Amino acid sequence: MILLLAAVVAAVVSSNALATVMVAACTASLVVGFAWKRVMPTLLAGLFLYPALAVALTTVLPTALSYLASGLFVIVICERMTFEYDVSTVLGSPTGIDAEARSLVSEVSRAHTRKMSLYVALAALVIAGSATTSTFTAYAWVLVAAAMLLVLVVLVYATR
Amino acid sequence: MLSNVPGASFGLASGLVLLLVAFDLRTPLPRPQETGLTVSRCVSETKTLMGVPVLIELTLENHGCRIEKILMHDTPPVLATARRLHGRPSAHAVVTKGSTSLLCGIGKGGRVTLRYEIEFREPGEYRFGSCSIRLQSMFGLAERALVLPSPLTVRVYPRRLAKRVDTGPARAFGWSGVTPSKYSGGRLDFVNVRSYVSGDPLRDVNWKASGRLGKMLVNEWRAERGLDCVVIVDLSAGSLPNAGEWTGRGDVITSAYELMCSLVGSGNRVGLLVMGSSLGKIKPRLGSKQLKAMVETLVDSGEGEVWSTKHAAQFLELFFRRQYTLRRGTLFFVFAWPSVELLESVSSLSRMGFVCNSVIVDALGGEGRALTEQRILRPEEVEFGLRFARAELGSFKAMLTAFSDVYVWTAGSGFTEEGRKTRR
Numbered sequence: 001m002i003l004l005l006a007a008v009v010a011a012v013v014s015s016n017a018l019a020t021v022m023v024a025a026c027t028a029s030l031v032v033g034f035a036w037k038r039v040m041p042t043l044l045a046g047l048f049l050y051p052a053l054a055v056a057l058t059t060v061l062p063t064a065l066s067y068l069a070s071g072l073f074v075i076v077i078c079e080r081m082t083f084e085y086d087v088s089t090v091l092g093s094p095t096g097i098d099a100e101a102r103s104l105v106s107e108v109s110r111a112h113t114r115k116m117s118l119y120v121a122l123a124a125l126v127i128a129g130s131a132t133t134s135t136f137t138a139y140a141w142v143l144v145a146a147a148m149l150l151v152l153v154v155l156v157y158a159t160r
Numbered sequence: 161m162l163s164n165v166p167g168a169s170f171g172l173a174s175g176l177v178l179l180l181v182a183f184d185l186r187t188p189l190p191r192p193q194e195t196g197l198t199v200s201r202c203v204s205e206t207k208t209l210m211g212v213p214v215l216i217e218l219t220l221e222n223h224g225c226r227i228e229k230i231l232m233h234d235t236p237p238v239l240a241t242a243r244r245l246h247g248r249p250s251a252h253a254v255v256t257k258g259s260t261s262l263l264c265g266i267g268k269g270g271r272v273t274l275r276y277e278i279e280f281r282e283p284g285e286y287r288f289g290s291c292s293i294r295l296q297s298m299f300g301l302a303e304r305a306l307v308l309p310s311p312l313t314v315r316v317y318p319r320r321l322a323k324r325v326d327t328g329p330a331r332a333f334g335w336s337g338v339t340p341s342k343y344s345g346g347r348l349d350f351v352n353v354r355s356y357v358s359g360d361p362l363r364d365v366n367w368k369a370s371g372r373l374g375k376m377l378v379n380e381w382r383a384e385r386g387l388d389c390v391v392i393v394d395l396s397a398g399s400l401p402n403a404g405e406w407t408g409r410g411d412v413i414t415s416a417y418e419l420m421c422s423l424v425g426s427g428n429r430v431g432l433l434v435m436g437s438s439l440g441k442i443k444p445r446l447g448s449k450q451l452k453a454m455v456e457t458l459v460d461s462g463e464g465e466v467w468s469t470k471h472a473a474q475f476l477e478l479f480f481r482r483q484y485t486l487r488r489g490t491l492f493f494v495f496a497w498p499s500v501e502l503l504e505s506v507s508s509l510s511r512m513g514f515v516c517n518s519v520i521v522d523a524l525g526g527e528g529r530a531l532t533e534q535r536i537l538r539p540e541e542v543e544f545g546l547r548f549a550r551a552e553l554g555s556f557k558a559m560l561t562a563f564s565d566v567y568v569w570t571a572g573s574g575f576t577e578e579g580r581k582t583r584r
Contacts, residue, residue: 039300050173064172071173075180079299086231086263086300093259098275104264108229111265115298119183123176142172149175157182 006073007049013056022048037085046078064142065131072123076116083112122152184299187228192306196224199291201310209319210280210410213256218274218291218310222266231294232262232274237286237314240462251405252282280316282410283417283459288312315459318414352380387428387490388444390480391420391454394495394502395436395461396468401496401523406530408496408523413458415521415569416494423492424451431489432457433475437464441479444489469493470501473509490515493564496523498556507563510581516564519575520557524549526571 007023007030026048033041050070057066090105091097097105130145190196197220204215218234239252258276266272280286293306353366356376364378393416394400401408416432423430427446432454434440440457442450472493480489491514495502498520510516528546531537537545560566561579568578 051170054170067170067172068176071176074173075176079180082300090231090259090261090263093261095255095257095259095276097259100273100275101259101262101264104262104272108263108265111228112298115183119180122183123179126175145172146175149172149179153175153178153182156179156186 010053010056019052022052039082042078042081046074050074068127184297184301189295189302189304190224199308199310201312207315209317213277213279215277221271226267227295228265228298229296230264234260234291237288240285253278253280283316283318283413286314318417353377354380389490390431391492392433394469395463397463397465399495399497399499400463401527403527403530404534409463411523412496412521420454434461435467437462439467468501469505472505492517494519496521510563518560518564519567522568522570
């Protein structure tokens with residue numbers, strides 16, 4: 001629902017024929033993914049929405065920041081949706097589910113939310129860092145944001 | 161990142177994706193041989209009745225490192241004798257409560273239990289196979305699939321209906337045979353009242369009559385006679401109605417079981433001959449042990465094409481020689497659809513001197529429901545077909561009455577007499 005709303009807003013704000021087509025493709029893909037609980041169409045919907053939303057966000061944010069914000073939004077929503085597909089296959093049993101199984105599912109859901117929040121916090125750190133950099137230089141902040149992200153990737157993976 | 165070279169911002173999302181991947185793959189998934197996962201299965205009953213819910217518990221234990229996300233899925237058991245229709249859930253074992261899937265995280269030494277209830281719709285032996293497990297990283301970017309065996313067998317027996325055939329002492333449908341009933345005391349026919357003779361048991365004294373006439377009188381009893389019978393159950397493919405996965409096997413077995421219960425319960429010697437995927441044969445004997453053995457044979461029997469009632473006379477001669485040579489046996493043919501072979505068999509055995517009885521299991525209702533539920537036919541087509549089938553069954557019944565008494569068994573209401581043998 002959030003993704004659909006964002007798609008409609010993006011299509012209206014960007015007022016661009018290509019963006020409208022991409023948003024339409026995103027909507028179709030999203031509906032297919034949701035109806036059949038499939039991951040690939042949902043990810044494809046995110047991919048279609050990313051540039052359209054970023055273009056729409058450029059009206060209120062600097063270009064690099066809007067791409068980062070759009071990317072983060074799409075990743076978070078798509079990831080949560082695909083996680084919910086797994087949850088719904090278990091909870092959506094027509095014959096019900098016992099309390100113990102329900103509590104186990106909600107435990108996993110909480111763990112997922114915690115991990116996702118940490119990810120969002122790190123990504124927000126990058127966005128804030130690149131926004132700060134943009135006040136000093138008009139050209140290098142895309143490079144700075146990318147470099148920060150790369151460093152974070154290496155750091156996170158190195159702590160395994 | 162490449163988009164940074166021309167200075168475009170489009171590629172920035174790839175950095176976010178890489179961060180997500182790094183975040184998710186920080187905790188590596190264990191290899192299948194290193195998982196330390198074990199599964200154990202237990203059921204509330206390993207021997208149960210049709211329609212009684214059975215609780216299944218599948219316990220997963222982790223002796224290895226912590227796994228963030230596990231999707232466990234158990235497959236309901238399959239009937240060993242059923243025809244396999246791939247891609248369809250079994251209609252014989254239906255989940256009535258709970259889910260067969262579980263999503264959980266499991267730490268070192270942890271244990272989780274998947275719990276659900278199953279109802280069995282047909283008698284037979286049901287085998288649980290293995291359960292499938294998917295280990296996943298939290299964001300689902302890494303996955304390993306495992307199949308852990310957790311075999312178990314549940315035997316399901318036909319259920320006796322509340323409204324069962326009450327045959328009375330040593331009688332089944334009003335027949336009495338020549339074999340003395342094994343029961344004494346209560347299982348006797350009252351004959352007369354006579355004067356007391358020394359040695360007569362006190363419980364036989366008729367106190368009321370003695371008081372009236374002023375001398376000791378005792379009731380005289382005669383031991384009842386039971387039938388020496390063989391129940392011939394036809395499970396051959398040609399005579400069992402089927403629609404998709406549904407077959408009339410369950411109804412035929414239930415009716416045969418009810419019939420045997422009544423016959424054994426009234427002190428008759430009962431034997432069994434099952435024609436299906438295998439040839440089941442049990443010589444006539446008395447008692448509940450005999451009933452148990454016959455029920456086990458029925459549960460293990462399946463629909464088949466090899467054995468049919470065509471050769472019933474030969475089998476009787478081979479395996480039930482005493483009954484065959486003396487022509488004493490009362491034969492009960494239990495079937496869902498009368499084939500020409502069966503008709504020939506009943507007529508030839510009747511001419512040989514056997515007392516034949518045909519029990520037609522009314523599976524038409526069940527077949528109609530299955531056809532409608534599985535959307536093989538529309539309800540009006542089913543209704544139309546049923547009308548023809550009933551007419552055909554009526555003509556078969558008329559033919560059968562020339563050689564045997566005909567009874568119809570219906571699920572829920574038991575046996576009803578449909579026609580007596582035409583005596584010439």
